[in-house]
Amino acid sequence: MKQAVAVTGIGLITPAGNSTSATWDGLCRGEATAARDPELAGLSVDFSCRVRSLDELERSLGRASWRMGRFVKLAVLAARQAVHDAGLDPRTWDGARVAAVIGCGMGSTPYWEEQTLRLDRGGEDLVSPLFIPRIVPNMAAGETSIDLGVRGVSLAVSSACASGASALAVARDLLVSGTCDIAVAGGTEATISRSITAGFLRMGALSSRTDEISKASRPFAEDRDGFVMSEGAGVFVLERAADARARGARLRALLAGCGSTSDAHHPTAPPEDASGAEAALRAALLDADLSPHDIDHVNAHGTSTPLNDAAEAAMISRVLPHGPSVTAAKGVLGHTLGAAGAIEAALTVLAIEHQRVPPIANLDAPAPAFDLDCVTKQPRSQTIRAAVSNSFGFGGHNVVLALTAP
Known part of the structure; x- marks a missing residue:
């Protein structure tokens, strides 16, 4: 059997708050963070979900801050939070046995x-x-390793909107193989810019609900019309569970299984039957030694786009017919792109910890065609022993993470 891998630390910086607790509280309130964005003025979609009040945290980076792109700063700050949460001190660990794996979809397009x-x-x-050093996507992992004294494997993972989840899956493999003893892993993105917004707009991916900005992102709703641009970072500290227990660490959850597949179908659209996503979910369950009926909760990718939500909803109900609770963070946070998989995996860990599922913002009930038990309007208390977090990206990348109570 594979060695169990534990989540011992989490760091989150999102539009809902600049800490894990603030983000969780924001999700549980179910209040969308979308707002008018002055930097997008003049575009037909001129709103986004931004990380706010970052100045004080940025100052904590010292002189290194001036050389970092925004997505890098978010990653480093979230990584610091995660390491602190894990009760680790980079001044005393063996940096050669620590890995940094940070996913990013685009890098710093605003600076470009x-x-x-x-x-x-x-x-x-x-x-x-x-x-150049402020825009290339690998600098999130590079600057994290510099900041924390990580001298082991340092990797940048790019699989579009599945990047953060891919990074966690890669980090788990590094731990199981014995390549490292500690992995600092997750995803980051800060690519809200005029050109990227216009590109997604021309693709038909963004909500155009300019008269109801706070209601624009509405995963699984009948009248959903696209996502809202967002930014943020989510970083984990992962360790082999036996090592974590030996040092007296708190085990927040176990990363029990990972499934990764490719659609081999289309650059931006999923196959109608979501066959690749289904294969990733089944692979994650097999890897975790779980049956479909063991899953109590699903943190859906839930982009609020017509095609993606329909394909994902059909896949969830087909593979998990017993109807586990379903939530989707993008109603509150918007779409954080390359960071989404890590942020949403962190929220899945918190759901397991608190035995509580945040509601999907702006959703009264799922579209009639969707056979899903969506949590709406207020948080739901329930027993959660095992959960999955779905992440899908352009290019046909599918990653599903299975998480269990420790």
């Missing part, structure tokens, strides 16, 4: 836009020498 405009308007002398 800014520097391109500088080049066009004033020539190469106006382009910052920090242009």
Whole structure:
């Protein structure tokens, strides 16, 4: 049998709050964080979900802050939270036995836009020498390793909106193989920019509910029309459960199984039958030695787009016909893209810990075609022994994480 891998630390920075507890409280209130965004003024979709009040946390990064893109800062700050939560001290651990695996879908596109405009308007002398290190997606893992003294494996994982979940799956493999003893792993994204927003808009992926911004993201609703751009970071500390117990750590949950597949279907659309997503869910259950009926709760990918929600809903009801509770964080947080898989996995851990499921914001009842037990309007207390967190990304990436009580 595979060695059990435990979640011993979590760090979250999201539009609902700049800590794990603040984010959880925001999800349980079910209040959407979407608001008008001045940086998107003039676009037909001019709202987003932004991380707020980050100045004080940014100052804690010291002089290193000036060289980091926003997505990197979010990752480093969330990683610090996770390590502190795990009761670990980077000054005393063996950095050669620690890994950093941080997923990111795009990197710093706002800074890319800014520097391109500088080049066009004033020539190469106006382009910052920090242009490249501030935009490349691997710098989230790189700067995390520098900040925490991680001298083991350092990896950037990019599988679009499944990136954060992919990073957790890779980190678990590193622990099980003995490559490291501690893994700092998760996802980050801060790519709200005019060009990226326009791109998603032209693709038909964004909600255009400009007259009801707070109700724009509505996963599994009959009248859903797209997602809301967002940003954030979610980082875990993972350890082999036996090692964590030996040092007296709190085990928040077990990362019991991971399933990863590819659709091999279309660059941006899922197959109608969600066959790849189903294969990932079944693989995660097999890896965790769980049956479908063992699953008490599903944290759905739930993008609030017509195609994705329909495919995911059909897949969930087909594989889990006993009707576990379903929630979807994007109603509150918007779509954090490459960070979503890690943030939502963290919320799944918190649901197991608190035996409580946050509601799906802006949803009174799922679309009549969906046979789902969606949690709506207020949190639901229930017994949760095992849960799954679904993540899917452009390119046909499917990742499902199975999490259990320790």
